[in-house]
């Protein structure tokens with residue numbers, strides 16, 4: 253039942269990241285402005301966020317445009333964001349005794365490249381044929397005769413694979429490997445990567461739309477028992493009532509049973525698919541120094557016997573980045589190392605990295621003057637960095653992740669068919685779900701949903717059992733009829 257003070261809209265969009273903002277934009281472009289975005293943070297943008305560090309605007313979340321020609325790439329070019337084409341060949345590899353082993357690594361790279369060709373070939377075959385079971389990237393690499401043994405092998409494998417998926421090849425799906433992604437752009441704009449949302453969601457800052465976004469509203473429960481509406485309740489008690497609700501929270505948030513209470517609980521077929529997905533962990537650690545003492549190449553790899561231990565450093569002074577700026581390096585860790593580092597104080601992390609740098613450059617290097625550690629896996633609004641497709645989720649099962657449950661629709665990067673894990677996956681999923689909701693608003697009878705058992709992956713079919721009047725025509729009409737306050741604040 254609608255209470256006095258409840259806020260109503262035909263569509264509620266939960267989350268103001270790439271997915272939620274694009275959904276709002278698609279609805280708006282199609283003449284549907286009866287929506288509200290509910291966001292827990294005090295800002296929009298979600299995992300696209302930046303901060304100031306040592307005089308730079310640095311990315312805390314997404315930093316690169318990986319896919320040339322994608323919508324993200326288009327936005328970056330349209331807005332002419334300052335950017336740098338990453339040069340992964342500008343690379344020095346140092347071992348734990350400080351020796352430059354870059355040349356020595358050539359033969360290892362040659363072996364790895366042959367295995368990558370094999371992996372790509374297997375991936376293309378798996379994509380073409382749904383009946384062949386997927387395999388881990390580790391298996392595919394092994395088939396390509398790549399078995400990493402030395403510290404150099406581990407370093408270059410980390411740089412080629414783990415860094416991209418934020419997980420080891422043991423976990424990641426071969427079928428889901430992206431082919432031929434082209435050059436990668438690192439965003440160095442002083443306004444931050446989040447500037448892309450100026451174009452996607454700029455209209456939301458105009459006076460007519462300012463009330464469409466509700467910040468500082470942390471959703472704690474989603475009640476979809478009612479046939480004609482959904483009640484979304486926030487931590488502060490505020491309730492939002494919508495005819496349709498689009499959920500764009502990360503897969504990590506949805507996997508944590510303590511964060512959002514679904515009333516009733518989600519059906520098994522949906523819950524299984526959410527739980528099978530993998531939320532990866534990826535940490536960026538920025539360090540500033542009084543002087544630069546590292547190599548001039550854009551990247552420095554630390555070849556350690558312990559795979560993934562502070563393995564890759566981005567040199568902010570490299571040509572094309574900030575050659576004359578304050579000396580800063582960024583080191584990246586993923587997976588269990590990321591979760592370990594994010595759980596400990598920054599000083600402890602700084603001491604560990606300082607030792608790694610001493611191993612590589614000697615004891616006389618200066619102490620870091622400042623450190624910034626990102627902590628996405630400690631953040632209850634993300635519970636990790638981005639989704640990684642594990643072997644357990646064949647492409648044919650993806651529709652279950654996308655399918656609605658009653659009046660609940662599911663967006664967010666993890667649900668994207670081809671771009672999960674990326675900003676473009678978020679944008680793409682928001683557009684997809686907005687179009688679906690527009691279609692369902694026209695005729696709920698034709699609104700597709702998954703029909704099947706918990707573990708199956710069936711084709712989506714029309715749900716003929718759910719034909720109900722719209723909330724505006726029936727539910728609100730009834731309340732207005734009886735003189736109950738019909739407050740629609742937007």
Ligand SMILES: Cc1cc2nc3c(=O)[nH]c(=O)nc-3n(C[C@H](O)[C@H](O)[C@H](O)COP(=O)(O)OP(=O)(O)OC[C@H]3O[C@@H](n4cnc5c(N)ncnc54)[C@H](O)[C@@H]3O)c2cc1C
Nearest residue numbers: 267269270271292298299314315316471664665674675678
């Ligand atoms: C460290 C890191 C590095 C990355 N690198 C890249 C990269 O180089 N290139 C790239 O393309 N992508 C990268 N990504 C991934 C990219 O940022 C995401 O795929 C994309 O931004 C996800 O958008 P989304 O809308 O699906 O989710 P989100 O951005 O997570 O949006 C969901 C929104 O829901 C809100 N929310 C969560 N819980 C609640 C709640 N209970 N109540 C209300 N609101 C809630 C969140 O605050 C958030 O704003 C990276 C991400 C991270 C974290």
